[in-house]
Amino acid sequence: xxxxxxxxxxxxxxxxxxxLWHLGVGKVEALADPxxxxxxxxxxxxxxxxxxxxxxMEKLTPLDLAAPDRDAPYLIQGPVLQIPAQIVxxxxxxxxxxxxxxxxxxxxxxxxxxxxxxxxxxxxxGGERRVNxxx
Numbered sequence: 656x657x658x659x660x661x662x663x664x665x666x667x668x669x670x671x672x673x674x675l676w677h678l679g680v681g682k683v684e685a686l687a688d689p690x691x692x693x694x695x696x697x698x699x700x701x702x703x704x705x706x707x708x709x710x711x712m713e714k715l716t717p718l719d720l721a722a723p724d725r726d727a728p729y730l731i732q733g734p735v736l737q738i739p740a741q742i743v744x745x746x747x748x749x750x751x752x753x754x755x756x757x758x759x760x761x762x763x764x765x766x767x768x769x770x771x772x773x774x775x776x777x778x779x780x781g782g783e784r785r786v787n788x789x790x
Contacts, residue, residue, distance in 0.1 A: 657728035657743060664754075666730040666743055674730075674741060676700065676756070699762035701755050703769060703778070708751035711773035720744055720753060736768055 656667040662679020675691075677683045703711055709721045716735045720742065727747045734740065738761050745752040757765065770778060 657730050659728060659745075664728065664743060664745070666728075666741065668730065668732065668741070674756070676743075676754070697759060698756045699759040699765065701762075701765060701769065702752060702781075703755075703773070704746075704750045704752040704781075705778075706749050706751060707773070707776040707778070708753050710776055711769065711778055712753060714772040715768060716742075718742065721747065736765065738765065 658665050659678075662677060664674075664676040664678055666674045666676075668674055712718075712720050712735075716733065718731050718733045720731060721744075725744070728743055728745045731742045731744070732740070733742065735742065735755055735757065738757050740755050740757040743754040745754055755765075766780075770780060772778075
């Protein structure tokens with residue numbers, strides 16, 4: 656289960672855990688709750704967006720990210736290139752948007768693998784500035 660509000664994405668991972676991702680603009684103060692663990696420096700977050708996003712991801716994971724019986728946003732936990740990941744399908748229609756979080760040590764290799772896997776489909780690197788319409 657996932658929900659979005661006020662620039663936040665909350666994903667229920669299991670009976671006792673949830674992931675909170677701040678996708679909004681600006682810096683966020685750490686949560687004061689003693690039961691929250693800040694993982695900002697431990698994770699790499701990558702996104703694939705555009706009409707061919709599911710096709711790109713089919714090359715990298717055996718997971719059925721486009722499951723017709725699910726309404727976005729939703730979380731799937733599983734491997735991307737055999738690396739454990741949290742995968743959120745944020746939007747299923749144009750532009751399809753898929754977010755992935757995994758241990759930051761895999762960031763460079765995962766970015767390169769995504770770009771290589773999506774090359775024939777026209778995948779290009781972006782970033783926050785590009786997504787926000789800046790050059």
